[in-house]
Amino acid sequence: MKIYNTLxxxxxxxxxxxxxxxxxxxxxxxxxxxxxxxxxxxALIYDIIRKxxxxxxxxxxxxxxxxxxxxxxxxxxxxxxxxxSAYAKMMIKKIDKVMADMEIDEPDLWLKATETIDDMIxxxxxxxxxxxxxxxxxxxxxxxxxxxxxxGRLSHRNLDDAISGVxxxxxxxxxxxxxxxxxxxxxxxxxxxxxxxxNGRPGWHIECSAMNKKAFGEEIDLHGGGRDLIFPHHExxxxxxxxxxxxxxxxxxxxxxxxxxxxxxxSKSLGNSLxxxxxxxxxxNEAIKLALLSTNYRNDINITPDxxxxxxxxxxxxxxxxxxxxxxxxxxxxxxxxxxxxxxAAMCDDFNTALAISDLYGYFKxxxxxxxxxxxxxxxMLGQIKKTYSLLGLFKKxxxxxxxxYEKAHEEPVPQEIxxxxxxxxxxxxxxxxxxxxxxxxxxxxxxxxxxxxKDGVTVKKR
Numbered sequence: 001m002k003i004y005n006t007l008x009x010x011x012x013x014x015x016x017x018x019x020x021x022x023x024x025x026x027x028x029x030x031x032x033x034x035x036x037x038x039x040x041x042x043a044l045i046y047d048i049i050r051k052x053x054x055x056x057x058x059x060x061x062x063x064x065x066x067x068x069x070x071x072x073x074x075x076x077x078x079x080x081x082x083x084x085s086a087y088a089k090m091m092i093k094k095i096d097k098v099m100a101d102m103e104i105d106e107p108d109l110w111l112k113a114t115e116t117i118d119d120m121i122x123x124x125x126x127x128x129x130x131x132x133x134x135x136x137x138x139x140x141x142x143x144x145x146x147x148x149x150x151x152g153r154l155s156h157r158n159l160d161d162a163i164s165g166v167x168x169x170x171x172x173x174x175x176x177x178x179x180x181x182x183x184x185x186x187x188x189x190x191x192x193x194x195x196x197x198x199n200g201r202p203g204w205h206i207e208c209s210a211m212n213k214k215a216f217g218e219e220i221d222l223h224g225g226g227r228d229l230i231f232p233h234h235e236x237x238x239x240x241x242x243x244x245x246x247x248x249x250x251x252x253x254x255x256x257x258x259x260x261x262x263x264x265x266x267s268k269s270l271g272n273s274l275x276x277x278x279x280x281x282x283x284x285n286e287a288i289k290l291a292l293l294s295t296n297y298r299n300d301i302n303i304t305p306d307x308x309x310x311x312x313x314x315x316x317x318x319x320x321x322x323x324x325x326x327x328x329x330x331x332x333x334x335x336x337x338x339x340x341x342x343x344x345a346a347m348c349d350d351f352n353t354a355l356a357i358s359d360l361y362g363y364f365k366x367x368x369x370x371x372x373x374x375x376x377x378x379x380x381m382l383g384q385i386k387k388t389y390s391l392l393g394l395f396k397k398x399x400x401x402x403x404x405x406y407e408k409a410h411e412e413p414v415p416q417e418i419x420x421x422x423x424x425x426x427x428x429x430x431x432x433x434x435x436x437x438x439x440x441x442x443x444x445x446x447x448x449x450x451x452x453x454x455k456d457g458v459t460v461k462k463r
Contacts, residue, residue, distance in 0.1 A: 032072035139185030155231035322399035334380035
């Protein structure tokens, strides 16, 4: 199995640090608002990576975090009048509901910043003792970038590029503009914790390092997050952790691409954030997954008006094959190893879900032909697809119900002209003028509609 390692810029053979044991961590959500499509995409990717590693026989412990104290959360608290801790808990509950609706499994370990404050204070104290951090008179503590010579190697930047490429917090007490906050002195009206440097709260970057160390110790196998976190967040995680331990922090750095909306970066400032509660009202969770996973995880995804409707249509066509097989008396059950082998080959090449999904189109084309010829191999192929692609969260629904719901939702209204013909046909039938009724039925059929007669009357549907 090969994984693209951001640190080396190449695909590398995956060899865990301790035999088959894999410790993996993914940066979670800063809970300053409700879950958007970017949050779900990142959670989906690392859930799938975890599941595939387990499939390949690894003993995986997967941790994610919630950042539940942060400048943005405090700003929302001030805006809403809800205490920051209560606001964070409220958002976590809403985000957890979205993840459950998306059927994204929870990690093995949930970590929260506010539950790791003592660990962060100990971490920062040790960095000060080693000469890698310094407190200021105002009560802030900064990491000294100059004390860590390899700073910039994850993002492949030199220090001049780093300074020009990121917003720098100004503070006259900083020794270097790139020095970043490990501890922030308390401001009026903000939540705070006591520390050796005075009341305050942790900086963002120290949170993940402290939570990782608490969960896994000094080294981990795989650390994930969005590509926007490479610099400065993950760069700073490396600096502060390796400065403390003197060891390599992470063996494999994995980063997913970002979400764009009609070609623009998705952001609150542009007003184009797509909330998951809105998307889930329109589309099934499987259609959303199919859309997102049809692009390689390292590439950006551009969400256009057609992305989710097209995915829902493709999913309908796939489920229609399952439904047609049922109607033909062919059960979706059995093994077809070639499908599973091809899936594993795609996923072993840096978790290439896009390639694995592209194979589905050929499989279903072949299965349609097998159903038409009455070949029961169709059942074995369908059974294997259900088992194999469940790892991606696909084909878990009842086929006929999915097909029926899709067709009902996308049913075109019957034109008034056709409705009028059907009413005339029914009137002719009631008058026992069957010749006229048959002629009207033939006219309706010729125009592309079927007429169904029941005790409740006449129903017309497009053929």
